[in-house]
Structure formats: structure tokens, C-alpha cells
Amino acid sequence: MNWDWSAVVDFLPRLWDGLLVTLQVLVLGSLISFTLGLVWAAGFRAPSRLVRWPVQAVTEFIRTTPLLVQLFFLFFVLPEWGVQFSAFTTGTIAIGLHYSTYTAQVYRAGIDAVPAGQWEAATALSLPAHRTWFAVILPQALRRIVPALGNYVIAMLKDTPLLAAISVLELLQQSRLESAATFQYTEPLTVVGVAFILIAYPASLLVRTLERRLAR
Amino acid sequence: MPAETPIDTRPSGPAPRGSGAEEIIRFDHVTKSFGDNTVLDDLCFSVESGKHVTLIGPSGSGKTTILRLLMTLEKPDSGLIRVNGGQLFPADEKQRREVRKRIGMVFQQFNLFPNMTVLRNITEAPVRVLGLDKDEAEQRARELLELVGLSDKTGAKPSQLSGGQQQRVAIARALAMRPRVLLLDEVTSALDPELVAGVLDLLRDIARSTDITMLCVTHEMNFARDISDEVFMFDGGKVIESGPPERIFTDPVQERTRDFLGAVR
Numbered sequence: 001m002n003w004d005w006s007a008v009v010d011f012l013p014r015l016w017d018g019l020l021v022t023l024q025v026l027v028l029g030s031l032i033s034f035t036l037g038l039v040w041a042a043g044f045r046a047p048s049r050l051v052r053w054p055v056q057a058v059t060e061f062i063r064t065t066p067l068l069v070q071l072f073f074l075f076f077v078l079p080e081w082g083v084q085f086s087a088f089t090t091g092t093i094a095i096g097l098h099y100s101t102y103t104a105q106v107y108r109a110g111i112d113a114v115p116a117g118q119w120e121a122a123t124a125l126s127l128p129a130h131r132t133w134f135a136v137i138l139p140q141a142l143r144r145i146v147p148a149l150g151n152y153v154i155a156m157l158k159d160t161p162l163l164a165a166i167s168v169l170e171l172l173q174q175s176r177l178e179s180a181a182t183f184q185y186t187e188p189l190t191v192v193g194v195a196f197i198l199i200a201y202p203a204s205l206l207v208r209t210l211e212r213r214l215a216r
Numbered sequence: 217m218p219a220e221t222p223i224d225t226r227p228s229g230p231a232p233r234g235s236g237a238e239e240i241i242r243f244d245h246v247t248k249s250f251g252d253n254t255v256l257d258d259l260c261f262s263v264e265s266g267k268h269v270t271l272i273g274p275s276g277s278g279k280t281t282i283l284r285l286l287m288t289l290e291k292p293d294s295g296l297i298r299v300n301g302g303q304l305f306p307a308d309e310k311q312r313r314e315v316r317k318r319i320g321m322v323f324q325q326f327n328l329f330p331n332m333t334v335l336r337n338i339t340e341a342p343v344r345v346l347g348l349d350k351d352e353a354e355q356r357a358r359e360l361l362e363l364v365g366l367s368d369k370t371g372a373k374p375s376q377l378s379g380g381q382q383q384r385v386a387i388a389r390a391l392a393m394r395p396r397v398l399l400l401d402e403v404t405s406a407l408d409p410e411l412v413a414g415v416l417d418l419l420r421d422i423a424r425s426t427d428i429t430m431l432c433v434t435h436e437m438n439f440a441r442d443i444s445d446e447v448f449m450f451d452g453g454k455v456i457e458s459g460p461p462e463r464i465f466t467d468p469v470q471e472r473t474r475d476f477l478g479a480v481r
Contacts, residue, residue, distance in 0.1 A: 115325075117327035124289075124320065124327075126316050127345060131344050136331070
């Protein structure tokens with residue numbers, strides 16, 4: 001096996017394109033999962049069982065089935081019902097939806113960890129519901145929520161190559177196209193692996209710092 | 217019914233007349249259970265405005281539950297609760313909120329908001345609930361901090377204060393709402409022994425200098441004797457004896473009261 005630097009150089013334009021797509025999926029997927037997760041978490045706390053139970057059932061179903069199966073389902077089955085999106089859109093929605101069921105648990109745990117006395121003090125002061133949430137409960141829950149969300153963003157990054165299976169042009173798919181054209185596998189795949197390390201490792205350090213800051 | 221016994225065990229009916237004092241709290245046939253455990257059993261009593269009432273009795277006798285019902289942290293299974301001329305139970309949430317605004321509570325565990333400064337802890341509710349403007353609320357907060365002896369702590373976070381200081385901030389926070397009724401739930405139980413006296417002295421001052429009606433659950437019998445106009449002895453979900461502290465503490469009628477006082481001394 002020979003390492004060919006010229007193959008690395010030839011791959012760079014595709015690497016750059018793939019990197020942009022991967023980061024777009026990551027940012028949009030994170031936003032979807034953060035927002036939708038908050039909706040699920042609110043659903044968990046709904047006063048009515050008619051809301052709580054379906055939300056629990058749906059999120060549990062999504063959380064316990066593989067992301068790859070969900071990707072294939074959204075990409076190949078939904079069009080039969082007339083719902084058709086691009087591979088990029090489908091992949092981003094799928095990964096955001098999948099991770100929203102994890103972030104929902106993060107929100108739930110963060111909110112549950114705020115002592116009951118805080119809710120009681122808010123009631124004793126007659127604070128309106130939105131002040132109780134936004135001035136008292138969420139700021140305290142955030143110190144537990146933010147680091148956990150950060151870890152899921154990193155996990156999501158490492159799941160983005162699954163989108164290659166539905167031909168989204170992210171990092172892994174770009175390396176496959178490169179290999180298909182040049183019959184060189186070592187260099188593109190290695191470079192993609194290194195690209196993931198270069199993003200994920202600093203990100204995990206950042207999360208750890210954040211965790212320490214917020215714990216104070 | 218003599219004026220010094222504002223307990224009314226009659227099934228229902230108007231406030232005691234002739235005493236000149238207005239009734240501010242009334243429990244009518246209130247029952248509350250947690251699972252199989254009935255903590256309040258068809259409880260009826262009333263408290264006159266401005267009185268300081270201490271609830272004593274063995275743990276689990278329902279004292280704290282009474283405060284929690286008044287603060288709407290629990291709901292009664294049945295019965296009627298009125299405070300300050302408004303109905304707390306049964307009532308819709310909107311009505312309950314109006315009545316609740318005039319009730320303050322100080323908790324055993326302080327329950328200050330750790331993400332806010334001392335000053336914000338005190339001004340948050342006056343600004344957001346009573347609609348005071350920020351300067352006015354801060355002015356009021358500074359006066360109260362002076363009253364509780366913590367003028368220099370306005371910018372501190374609760375975690376930087378001792379337990380006794382936190383509890384004094386919590387008292388200031390409750391007073392900032394200008395409550396007509398103040399509920400004190402074992403406010404010194406979580407404090408280190410050397411910090412208890414400061415908090416109790418402060419409460420004595422407040423009891424002496426204001427006309428706030430106080431309902432107090434405590435194990436500090438000397439404090440109870442000092443500040444109370446009236447002591448209610450609870451057992452088995454009922455008031456089994458009530459009267460002025462001089463009598464309850466020195467010459468209780470009920471044997472269970474005698475046993476209890478003997479045990480806590």
C-alpha cells in the first residue's frame with residue numbers, strides 16, 4: 001500500500017464541498033433537534049394524557065429504531081405517498097428528527113433536576129408561568145442541558161456519513177465518488193477520517209470547558 | 217366566643233362577632249389525604265387579621281400541609297378555604313392567583329433563586345407581579361435588606377451567603393410583596409445552630425412592628441411562646457387544643473399536648 005500525496009491534493013476540492021455539506025447538515029440538523037426536542041419535552045409535561053402518551057410513543061419509536069432505517073424510509077417510502085424532498089433535505093430532516101428524541105430527554109432531565117422548591121418559591125411569589133419558566137427554571141436547567149446538547153451535536157456529526165446511503169454529497173460520499181473515479185481508496189478515506197477528528201476533537205474540548213464553566 | 221380564641225370549630229357560619237377583629241383565614245371542613253394517610257380530617261378553624269398563630273404538634277400531624285394549602289402548593293380533597301376575603305378553594309386559577317398575591321411564604325430550605333442576585337430575588341415579583349417600576353422595586357428591596365441587616369449583599373448570589381443570610385433574604389423577598397398573611401414553614405430547621413437566633417430575632421421584630429398575620433410552624437417553643445397570640449396544637453389531622461401560649465405551654469388541657477410538650481423540651 002503506497003501513500004500518494006498527489007491523490008490527497010486531487011481530492012481537496014471534493015473534500016471542501018463535502019465538508020460544507022456535512023457542516024450544513026450538522027447545523028440545520030442541530031437546530032431541528034434542539035427545537036423539536038423542546039416541543040417533545042413540553043409534550044412530556046402536558047397536563048393531558050391525550051398529549052403525553054402519543055408524544056411518548058412517537059419519540060420512543062423514533063429513538064429505538066435505527067437512523068439508517070429511518071433515512072431509507074423517508075427517502076424511498078415517502079415518495080410513494082407523494083411526499084418528495086431532495087436527498088439533502090430528507091437527510092437533514094431525518095437526522096434532526098432522530099436526534100430530537102435524544103434532546104427531548106436532555107431537556108426533560110435538565111428540567112426535572114431543578115429542585116421542587118424553585119417551583120414552589122415561584123408559586124409563592126405568584127410569578128406568571130412564563131417568568132417561572134424563563135427567569136427561574138430554564139436558566140437553572142440550562143447548565144445541565146447545554147453540555148449534554150453539545151455531546152449530541154458531536155454524536156450527530158459522527159452520524160452524518162449515514163446520509164451517504166441516500167447519496168447526500170457529504171464527506172464520505174465525496175470520498176466514494178473520488179475513489180470510484182480514481183480507484184484510490186486509501187487517501188480519500190483517510191483524509192475524511194482526519195477531517196472528522198479535526199472537527200470532533202476541538203468540539204469535545206469545547207463542550208468539556210462549557211461543562212466546567214456552567215457547573216459553577 | 218372570647219376574642220382571644222379565634223378558633224371556630226362550628227360547622228360554618230359568620231365570623232365571630234363583637235371582637236372587632238376581622239377574620240382573615242378560614243378553613244371549613246377541609247380534608248386532605250396523601251394516599252391512605254389522612255393528614256387533615258374535616259378541619260375547621262379561623263384566624264383573625266394581624267394575629268400571630270403558631271401551629272405545633274408531632275410531625276405528620278398536618279401543620280405544614282396547612283401552610284402548603286394556603287400557598288396553593290397542595291389542593292384539598294374537599295372543603296373550603298378563604299383568605300383575606302377571597303376564596304382560595306374551590307376557585308378557578310385566576311381567582312386563586314389574585315388571593316395568593318397577598319400571601320407570602322418563607323420555606324425551610326430558603327428556595328432563593330440561585331441564578332439571580334440578592335436584589336433581583338427581591339425585586340423580581342414586585343416588578344413582574346405587582347407591576348412596580350424597577351427603581352421603586354429596588355428602593356423597596358434596599359429598605360428591606362437594611363431591615364434584615366444585609367445592605368451590603370445586594371449584588372451577591374445566594375450561593376455566596378450563609379444559610380442564615382439566605383433565610384433573611386428569603387424573608388425580605390416575601391415581605392417585598394407586602395403580604396397580609398405570612399407563612400413560616402420551619403424557617404430555622406435547616407440552619408446551623410449559631411445562625412438560628414439571628415433569624416428568630418428578625419422575625420420577632422417583624423411580628424412586633426407590622427400588622428401582618430403570621431402562621432408559623434416551628435419546633436422552637438421559646439420563639440413560639442414569644443411571638444404567638446395563639447397556639448394551635450395539632451394531632452391526627454385536627455386541632456385538639458388552642459389558646460394563648462401562656463396557657464398552652466404551662467397548663468395544657470389535653471394529655472396529648474402535655475406529652476408532646478414534654479417530648480420536645
